Amino acid sequence: MDSNYKFDTLCVQAGYKADKGAPQVMPIVQNTTYRYYEAEDVAKLFDLESGDYMYSRLGNPTVSTLEKHMAALEGGTAAVAASSGQAATLMTILTLAEKGDHIISSSQVYGGTYNLFAVTLKKLGIDFSFIDTTSKAEDIVKMATPNTKAIFAETLANPALKVLNFKEFKEAANKLGVPLIIDNTLATPYLTKPILHGADIVLHSTTKFSDGHGTSVGGIVIEAGNFDWGKSHKFLSLTTPDESYHGLNFYEKFGDTAFSTKLRATMLRDLGGAMSPMNAFLTHQGLKTLHLRMERHTENALKLAEFLNNHNKVDWVIYPGLKTDPSYNLASMYMPKGAGGVLSFGVHGGREKGEILLRNLNLSSLVVHVGDIKTSVLHPASTTHRQMTEEEQVKAGISPELIRVSVGIEDIEDIIEDFDKALSSL
Numbered sequence: 001m002d003s004n005y006k007f008d009t010l011c012v013q014a015g016y017k018a019d020k021g022a023p024q025v026m027p028i029v030q031n032t033t034y035r036y037y038e039a040e041d042v043a044k045l046f047d048l049e050s051g052d053y054m055y056s057r058l059g060n061p062t063v064s065t066l067e068k069h070m071a072a073l074e075g076g077t078a079a080v081a082a083s084s085g086q087a088a089t090l091m092t093i094l095t096l097a098e099k100g101d102h103i104i105s106s107s108q109v110y111g112g113t114y115n116l117f118a119v120t121l122k123k124l125g126i127d128f129s130f131i132d133t134t135s136k137a138e139d140i141v142k143m144a145t146p147n148t149k150a151i152f153a154e155t156l157a158n159p160a161l162k163v164l165n166f167k168e169f170k171e172a173a174n175k176l177g178v179p180l181i182i183d184n185t186l187a188t189p190y191l192t193k194p195i196l197h198g199a200d201i202v203l204h205s206t207t208k209f210s211d212g213h214g215t216s217v218g219g220i221v222i223e224a225g226n227f228d229w230g231k232s233h234k235f236l237s238l239t240t241p242d243e244s245y246h247g248l249n250f251y252e253k254f255g256d257t258a259f260s261t262k263l264r265a266t267m268l269r270d271l272g273g274a275m276s277p278m279n280a281f282l283t284h285q286g287l288k289t290l291h292l293r294m295e296r297h298t299e300n301a302l303k304l305a306e307f308l309n310n311h312n313k314v315d316w317v318i319y320p321g322l323k324t325d326p327s328y329n330l331a332s333m334y335m336p337k338g339a340g341g342v343l344s345f346g347v348h349g350g351r352e353k354g355e356i357l358l359r360n361l362n363l364s365s366l367v368v369h370v371g372d373i374k375t376s377v378l379h380p381a382s383t384t385h386r387q388m389t390e391e392e393q394v395k396a397g398i399s400p401e402l403i404r405v406s407v408g409i410e411d412i413e414d415i416i417e418d419f420d421k422a423l424s425s426l
């Protein structure tokens with residue numbers, strides 16, 4: 001696909017082009033394995049001498065289509081799809097870090113990411129330090145240890161909705177000589193392309209806006225292709241011979257796709273968190289309308305945010321598109337097309353009244369989800385973030401009364417009426 005095409009064209013067309021007489025839509029190749037005639041050809045697959053398909057845990061034509069599609073949208077050299085966003089994050093971290101290593105993460109991250117980092121990976125010996133998304137580079141650098149292997153953050157934090165200060169995080173990553181990993185799930189490449197702001201690795205929960213229709217759990221990791229792994233001795237797993245591949249050196253052999261090739265060849269192989277062809281098909285279909293959906297999500301979210309902000313029963317609204325929002329300037333700089341489809345707010349009377357409000361919404365659905373075409377609401381303190389202490393919740397940007405709204409692409413008048421009615425019942 002010609003990468004000079006504009007974003008909207010890439011949404012519609014990237015990832016697959018039909019050969020003469022072939023289906024115009026990439027088919028679902030529902031298949032586990034691939035036939036060969038010479039043992040030597042199969043040996044080449046195992047030695048990574050050939051990039052052909054071998055077994056669907058490691059690669060499948062429908063899954064590859066999604067990978068190419070997303071790599072084109074984010075402007076990366078390659079991508080690897082995963083069974084979920086969580087699997088994408090886990091495989092990314094484990095490709096870079098092992099027992100004894102350290103990673104600096106924004107404290108405003110998705111609840112599942114926080115648990116993975118602060119509890120599960122910590123148990124396996126990888127240590128995490130958490131720092132505010134708006135921190136200065138020098139403060140981020142101060143958190144580092146000799147074994148710091150990466151910096152991790154979300155473009156638009158879920159559910160705190162703080163916009164990342166890319167410049168400071170990138171400067172810190174440069175100073176430490178480590179990659180900047182960005183979870184771009186909530187912003188999507190329509191609103192911002194983290195690679196243009198210095199991200200070395202971008203990942204997504206494709207479950208959210210990428211799919212967009214609430215059909216498929218999935219994740220994806222995209223490699224920017226410009227991090228020099230050989231610059232320091234920090235990334236020996238990429239720059240020295242891999243014993244599980246007869247001494248293959250990923251950095252030398254694969255260059256600007258070294259990270260994603262290593263992730264596929266070791267993490268998909270060993271952990272098995274592969275995306276199914278069916279989910280890849282549905283997610284690829286979803287991406288074709290990402291630009292149109294994001295445009296409407298963003299437009300509707302701003303209108304609902306303004307409505308709530310002016311409502312006398314609403315205490316506060318967080319939406320980076322509101323001029324009064326603390327993230328407004330960062331949002332204008334990094335997300336000029338709009339501040340995304342998610343907002344949060346709190347009503348007078350706190351948590352208790354908030355729960356009544358949720359009960360009285362009708363069009364909007366109470367679901368553990370964001371990024372759906374249908375308007376979705378959730379109370380994080382009692383659900384996605386309930387495993388955290390109240391102090392940890394506050395650090396993650398979640399107050400007890402916070403209600404998160406993922407604004408859908410219905411008619412905005414119907415959405416506003418739904419909230420208006422529920423608010424008047426309080």
Ligand SMILES: *Cc1c(COP(=O)(O)O)cnc(C)c1O
Pocket residue numbers: 084085086087110112113154158183185186204205206207208217218219370
């Ligand atoms: C949902 C989400 C994840 C986890 O993705 P799953 O597909 O649910 O495993 C990670 N990061 C962000 C920002 C998310 O919203």
